[in-house]
Amino acid sequence: MLPTPRHRRTHRILAAAAGLATVGALAAAMPASAGQDRSNPHHHPGSGRYQDVQLLSFNDLHGNLEPPAGSSGRVTELQADGTTKSIDAGGVEYLATHLRQARQGNKYSITAAAGDMVGASPLISGLFHDEPTIDALNKLDLDVTSVGNHEFDEGAKELGRLQNGGCHPTDGCYDKKAKFRGADFPYLAANVTDEKTGKPILKPYWVWKKNGVKVGFIGVTLEGTPNIVSADGVKGLKFGDEVETINKYAKVLQRQGVKSIVALIHEGGAPASTAYNYDCDSPGAGDGISGPIVDIAKNVTPAVDALVTGHTHQAYACTIPDPSGKPRMVTSASSFGRLYTDTTLTYDRWTGDIARTAVKSANHVVTRDVAKAADMTSLISKWKTLSAPIASRPIGYIAGEIGNAGNESPLGDMIADAQLAYAKSVDPEADLAVMNPGGIRAGLTYAASGSEGDGVVTYGEAYTVQPFANTVNLVNLTGAQVITALQQQVSGANEAAPKILQISKGLTYTLDLTKTGAARVVADSVKLNGAAIDPAATYRVAMNSFLAGGGDGFAELGKGGDVLVGGDDLAAFESYLTANSSATAPYPVPTADRITVVR
Structure with a gap:
């Protein structure tokens, strides 16, 4: 067991005013308070039977x-x-x-x-x-x-x-x-x-x-x-x-x-x-x-x-x-x-x-x-001062808010494209990229969060999006394995709470939510650049190191061969945004139209 903490409780600061709107829950009548019973071992002088905590x-x-x-x-x-x-x-x-x-x-x-x-x-x-x-x-x-x-x-x-x-x-x-x-x-x-x-x-x-x-x-x-x-x-x-x-x-x-x-x-x-x-x-x-x-x-x-x-x-x-x-x-x-x-x-x-x-x-x-x-303002000020030289550095421009919501999100598409671009820079044979939704922690907001100006993306904002320090890895998967991995989004460990992978440009498929389990990913709808995925062919797939280890219930992704461990995923995102945007030509908001959802 790790050592236990030193307990240094400070005096609580109490301010005036009450809480805000409440949500109903179980609130049956409290039992009537009994008189003080000096024979009871739990009795405390000056206290009733019931104490609200x-x-x-x-x-x-x-x-x-x-x-x-x-x-x-x-x-x-x-x-x-x-x-x-x-x-x-x-x-x-x-x-x-x-x-x-x-x-x-x-x-x-x-x-x-x-x-x-x-x-x-x-x-x-x-x-x-x-x-x-x-x-x-x-x-x-x-x-x-x-x-x-x-x-x-x-x-x-x-x-x-x-x-x-x-x-x-x-x-x-x-x-x-x-x-x-x-x-x-x-x-x-x-x-x-x-x-x-x-x-x-x-x-x-x-x-x-x-x-x-x-x-x-x-x-x-x-x-x-x-x-x-x-x-x-x-x-x-x-x-x-x-x-x-x-x-x-x-x-x-x-x-x-x-x-x-x-x-x-x-x-x-x-x-x-x-x-x-x-x-x-x-x-x-x-x-x-x-x-x-x-x-x-x-x-x-x-x-x-x-x-x-x-x-x-x-x-x-x-x-x-x-x-x-x-x-x-x-x-x-x-x-x-x-x-x-x-x-x-x-x-x-x-x-x-x-x-x-x-x-x-x-x-x-x-x-x-x-x-x-x-005291919190002072604490934030201290750490912002220490982080400012890194956090405030501009790395790119966006044309509007790029959100992170839905089965397929605009930001998810953008990150998958960034990882594919990086993968192609180290291996021109790279075919596609997938990104786990849980690895995307926030959207990119258009409004300025500081003095950088609207539409400017800083390193600090990008860090908030991808803070895990994963690497971008490349692996070989058969077409059959690619389809199986997509089906694992909605089956097995992920059936009750699907985890929809974000996918790079060129990869498309149909997600049929009227079906159950793996059948929700329609196998013959999975295409790459318009051509059906060949189950017997080998594809070079980029993903972060977490997914490459089979994380988030994607065991099939952990079976990839010929593994190449690449660089930092945030660095890949930064390089992509810097190369594909400017003040006069900001990165457009992705349309998020790669997955066709049937409800």
Whole structure:
């Protein structure tokens, strides 16, 4: 097990005002408060039987310290008349203010997170191996978080450094005045064990205590983490079943006298509506949410009182029945710090457990119409100054916003074309390129984010799009393997949640969503430059190193032969944009018409 963190809690800053619009959830009447019972061992002088404990939570921050740009910085709000509106949201200067306001008047308040606090981060954090984000989370007074898959992007040793502090082993100390001290809060990794010892690499659980009130937290990431992280990042680690692990440690906590338990799970689902305030428990709301978290929630022991989830970047506050059929709160606060969840856990001092019928929860928007937190502004200023010479360098021009949404996105086409162009520069025999959608972290916005001017793309903006430092590799695949890889987008590990590869110019096919499984990719529709793909022929295919390792469920791509490991994927994108755009001839917005979708 990695060393545990030093717990240096600072005094919380409390501001005035209340939270924002709420989403309905389970809110049955709280049990009537009993009189003080001096014979009860849980009795505390001057307190009643029931104590409300505030649980503030968020997930999938991904180092977004500054307000996310474009669609990544907006949430959808459902209006009373059934229409929706878009609200600008996010940025830790605003998140800090909202959390501090929410804590006002709540003496029993806990702040927790459900993983992916770091990784795939914008340049202001990613350039410094996410030390700035850990500093920001310390200032936010985060109490505890689970690990997510992206906490393993740079491996367990680097995760240990983020937890415990110290200078980066190769880059050294960025702040010459103060050594990086690490996280003030514990990272929980109950289901991540060392293959050799079988022991968790970090603490599996943590208990919050105040005036006799005890709430235990168990943290897990998705069992499938090795499928979506580079092999080097998870080398020597084993990822266990989420349900089995949570149930195991719930028993451990109960044996220690902790009966109020919250699971922090970096796995999630998809709500029936994209509106953050959609009431998925209201009559006629349908199935509420779907996806992996549903089966997990239905099987996690009833000893767990609430589930804080993440990974899917969705917003919901729903109830899902536990194994005994009793409703239990399951929440997720979107991503990038655009929302936070405020959950009330009513603690019964007599039993030490949560009065489940009184649990209520709501998502709140991190609006940008509140005062910025001065300490966060100072933190951002410090790291922006250090990163500015790199981040502000112009690398190209675009004619309009190039988005990253849909089965096929304009930006996805652009990146695939960039990788094919690079591949042809090192091997003229290169035929096509594919790009995983999860590797594209943001769109390219047209409006200036600084002083560079509209339509100018800076290195910092490009870094936000592709922050993983993958290489562009070339492999040989048969035509049959190419078709199989395309079918793996919608079958096997990806059948429930398809991952549609972004494809280079010249490659076309039909995606028939009226069918199921692999049949959704119509095999005889797959063409290259107008000619049907020959199953027996060999094609030279470019892709990033993550896909070339079979990542994201694309096992067929990992079987390629004659591998050539190329250069950095961001450098390839930069070179392509620089070569194909200018101030007078900006890069046009791609039409995204390579995949014909049948619905």
